[in-house]
Amino acid sequence: MTWVGQRVARKEDLPLVTGTGTYVPDFNLPGTLEVAFVRSPLAHARILNIDTAEALSAEGVVAIYTGPDIRDQVHALVLDQEAAPPGLETAAPEIHPATIEILADAEVRHVGQAVAAVVADSRYHAEDAAELVRIDYDELRAALDPEQARLPGAPIVFDNVPNNVQARYRIRVGDADAALDGAEHRLAMKIRSQRVMAAPMETRGVLASTVGEETTVWSSTQIPWAVRNSIAGAIGVPQRQIRVQIPHMGGGFGQKVNVYPEEVLVTYISRVLHRPVRWVEDRVENMIASGHARDQLHNVEAAFDSEGHITAIRDRFVLDSGVACPYPLSSAYNVASHFRSMYRIANFSIDAECVLTHKMFNLPYRGAGRPEAAFVMDRVINAVAQELSLDPAEVIMRNLIADEEQPYRMGMPYRDGHEVVYDASGFPAAFERLLELIGYAEHRRTQAQLRAQGVHRGIGLGTYVEGTGVGPFESGQVHVDAQGHVVVYSGCAPHGQGLDTTMSQVVADAFGITPEEVVFRAGDTALLPYGVGTFASRSVVTAGAAIIESSNRLLKRIKAIAGEMLEMAPEDLEVGAGRVRVRGVPSRGVSFKEVYRAASPGPGARLPEGMDPGTSESFYWVPPTVTWGFGVVGAVVDVDPETGVVDVRKVVMLHDCGRVINPLIVEGQIEGGLVQGIGATLYEHVIYDESGQPRATTFLDYLLPTSAEVPEIVQEHLEGTPSERNPLGVKGVGESGPISPPAAIANAIIDALSPLKIQLNELPLSPATVVAAIERAGAEGPLHPTGVKIGFPASNQSGGFLR
Amino acid sequence: MKPAPFEYHAPTDLGEAVRLLAALGEHGRLLAGGQSLMPMLNLRLARPEAIVDLNRITALAYHRLDDETLVIGALCRQREIERDQEVLARCAAIADAIPLIGHIGIRNRGTVVGSLAHADPSAEWPVLAVLLDATLEVEGVAGRRSIAAQDFFKGLFATDLRPGELVVEARFPLPPAGAGSAFIEVARRHGDFALGAAAAVVELAADGSVTAARLALGGFDSVPVRATPDPAAAAADVHPVDDVHAPAGYRRKLAETLARRALHLAEQRARKAGR
């Protein structure tokens, strides 16, 4: 292994950091028309009338489309991409497909839903004209609280979804009810992960250009094949007349893992008008009309003994789906399969419902159910410690699955239908190492003293597991071209992850060349007949496996051909430096270029008996099931108890992602993920008011962490357990960063104020939330009822003026 | 997110700008650093028929210390003040406040006067203006007038400016030598508009007793407020409301906390200066 494991600098970054990349808005096709949408200002209303006359006569306008205009030509999206697979019967899943209208036909169902599309010669003119479209609405009562929305009498979002419950499932492992009934101790908590959004740096965007019968669609999407198939289905054309390509892309994080109405409509308009047509989402649209995420309310109970061993968990939660939950298994079922994390909890019961409301739809966002589950689980562990006056670290340690118990069976299926069996171990050692790296013992010694000086410092801990590399399959193809280059086609395309470099390292080792010499191509439905996409910490696991298997097949093929040329047995040949060489006689060999020529069809071919021409091999990797990464996270915070301001000083994370192909890239993934986790913990919140109006529609109110909010980050890779579930031994890592910060930071704040025994069970932890929690804990002013003094910096020394 | 159509004028001297503004009346809008106006245009929250761009009137790009007064021209960027060590040394409250305003890129473009004219109640410069009893020199076709800061701010994004008037310069009398001053705030993130801000000036007699104290609070009302220089009393001077970042109750308590800390810090600095 020359390249795998090395900190190879990313080879794809030059255009990305010099402004020479090509994103959807950068294309310059002559005659391109631009689209602006008229969007619903109301959460729920009947459309009485749409008048486009004035807008149609405005400067630069070419066409306007409304729901009724396209009713017979373009079908709504009916997404059943996550129907339950065999093996999931024990979870009793009930899943209704998600309906997503292209343009509202008779009713609008959330603020931001597209009602009309204005097509003009520029976005400026399109926006000017969009203001002139007159729409009369009859406002209807909206379903906004998911707990209410599932009750009889609530406004119904879609008639085919009774009681607004689009999906539900339940899991029973052991007997949680009995364990809770007979428990020594028990607690109950209500825990909320708020609605957030991925907020990728690049918003969505789509450009469609039609030449003859084929439309090429450039879209900022994570799933090109599904987008192609959905567009073709919705507008009724053969799939192969639609080619979806992903140009450079500025992030997705799950927000672009769904097909959207705009992709369908822009393609349709291009085919009707025979012009290139583009829509680039602006930031306000992204905030109200691109998928939101999380938004789960848990009612959890735990049974535990007086040593802090948790004997049972019983949880019931609702996921506020908005108008659709297109991925109920990823968004909601992941919660169940990741809930118990690294802990041995024999009795587990969970009931989940995905409830429709009149808000934007809910998609799996980086972590997809895992951050929500980890927040509940590690808040529970912390509350158990608080209840028993034990050190939280001690309680975590007592519940960790021991190495002897691995491979641990969780007694329930994963969302792919296979039983959850961890292929990881070393949980206690990792946790001990975390305590050491973060200085836990030292903190315990000095905390009281710091507090006396007015510094309220806390350490909070969290753990997670992550099933990675989910199927159903992924594709790869490796090819030697006429110039002797090794070309890789991947079903997973990057949108910032560094996949080009990572895959090139793998292939470079296989062919004895450098990563620079590998040509990586991805994100184009014309390159490969089948493909899935980049999401769910899956690319290196699934596409990586497909690519290494394709490489091995191709090596066998080119050695056979070279053997024919050199009159040698293939076993006596090896590859290196772009050549196939005789083992031990490196001067004797043929170049890849010569092999290509010999493998080409025609009279010049020199192929072994019975072999078809060509120097390409492909492979479709179908994972046996997911492979399990895990990690432990600690946060150090200082809290100002008077203002509620939290200063995250440091985050330490240790993780196992199996074999690390490129540590530099893995560290970048973790760092970015941790920062998104910090954002979801302290700052971010998609707020809807009581009339269903979104209240955070710009970055003035939707607060993303900036570089100024990034604390010191310490990471360590645990290479304890390479996966045996794929040929590279890898586990996914892309989503691991954001899973644990909510729990770790909340627990750290609680630790900083430990004499007050506060509870923080609702995100985000804004200063006002922290102050409210302190007030709820009954602390009157600076004096806790037990008499422990919480000092306030810069307030306890009095000057002459200040008495 | 594209602005509605507007005419664009770029005068090169003040007289021309004043004439243009007078002709345009309420249909004209000045553009200084654009850090507040451009987002409002793009969101179509502001829809002026014409923009009068001040950026070519380079004669307004100045600031200077006139004895005890900091004089800031309409085109002086916030960053210019931030880089003037003499000004910072003369008034700690200003030195404290500027780094809290957005980020360097924003302060490179954003002007001090633009911030005053924009009249965001959470913005730092308006709080400083109210604290330091600044005056704004205003010009229109009818001539010049001066407006005291406390009279200038009329409400949320509303000022005493009449259609056709522009602020030519702002004059900040600095605290006397030996006084201490401070500016502190709580914001959700670094560089955000404050949930609440407090600024104070404290002056001491030779024997160390407090002879004068001033306190200004921002972010709690629709305008920055000159409050009683006593924490508990100051909190009663403000009338916060709920918003997405914090409820009113939190802000009321915050007013008291920040008032106490700002007064305390100003006093500490005055004691240090006196020693």
Ligand SMILES: Cc1cc2nc3c(=O)[nH]c(=O)nc-3n(C[C@H](O)[C@H](O)[C@H](O)COP(=O)(O)OP(=O)(O)OC[C@H]3O[C@@H](n4cnc5c(N)ncnc54)[C@H](O)[C@@H]3O)c2cc1C
């Ligand atoms: C991301 C971001 C964060 C920010 N954070 C903060 C912050 O924390 N604190 C803060 O105080 N500010 C903040 N700002 C605002 C910034 O300081 C602005 O620059 C400032 O408020 C306005 O100054 P400007 O020169 O950009 O004015 P412009 O945006 O050009 O104009 C603002 C308004 O003032 C009017 N105006 C400008 N000059 C004059 C004049 N001479 N006479 C009359 N009217 C005039 C304009 O017509 C307009 O209505 C932030 C801005 C951004 C983009």
